[in-house]
Amino acid sequence: MYKRILLPTDGSELSHACVTAGLEFAQQLQAEVVAVYVAGNYQYPLYVDILPPNGPTEEEYQAAMQTLAESYLQPVREAAAAAGLACQQVxxxxxxxxxxxxxxxxxxxxxxxxxxxxxxxxxxxxxxGSVTTKVLSLCLIPVLVHRIKHH
Structure with missing residues (x-):
C-alpha cells in the first residue's frame, strides 16, 4: 500500500505522540519513513545596517536550528530503528x-x-490545526490526519 511515509514533527509533546502513532502505522505496512522538521528562515533585522549586538548571525541561527532539529529528530530515528524501519531525517x-x-x-x-x-x-x-489544514489544501498525495485522544 504505502511504501514511504512522511512524518513531520515540531518537537512538541503532541507531535511526538503523533510520530509514535505514525511509526506504528509504518511498521504495520513495513514502510520507510522520512522524518522532517521545518524551521523558519533567518529573520534579518529591520535595519540591516544596524545589527543588534546580542542578536545571532545567520550562521549562528542556522547552527542553532540544526542542533534543535537534531534533538527533535533523534528520538524518531531511534524509535524507527527499534521498530526495524528505514528512516531518513530531513x-x-x-x-x-x-x-x-x-x-x-x-x-x-x-x-x-x-x-x-x-x-x-x-x-x-x-x-x-492551521498547518494541517494548509497541507490538506496543497497536497496531491494522501494525508492521514491522526487525532490525539486526551484522557
Missing amino acids: IQFNDSTAKEIVHTAQEYACDLIFMGSHGRSGLGQFIL
Whole structure:
C-alpha cells in the first residue's frame, strides 16, 4: 500500500505522540519513513545596517536550528530503528511550514503524509490545526490526519 511515509514533527509533546502513532502505522505496512522538521528562515533585522549586538548571525541561527532539529529528530530515528524501519531525517528552512512539508514529501517520493490533527492548546484543541489544514489544501498525495485522544 504505502511504501514511504512522511512524518513531520515540531518537537512538541503532541507531535511526538503523533510520530509514535505514525511509526506504528509504518511498521504495520513495513514502510520507510522520512522524518522532517521545518524551521523558519533567518529573520534579518529591520535595519540591516544596524545589527543588534546580542542578536545571532545567520550562521549562528542556522547552527542553532540544526542542533534543535537534531534533538527533535533523534528520538524518531531511534524509535524507527527499534521498530526495524528505514528512516531518513530531513531538516528544512522555510517560513511556510505547510508548503515545505508538501515539497519534502514530493522531493523524497513519499506516498503518504501522516500528521497530527489539531493545535497545541486552547481553541486549537477543537479545530483542525492551521498547518494541517494548509497541507490538506496543497497536497496531491494522501494525508492521514491522526487525532490525539486526551484522557
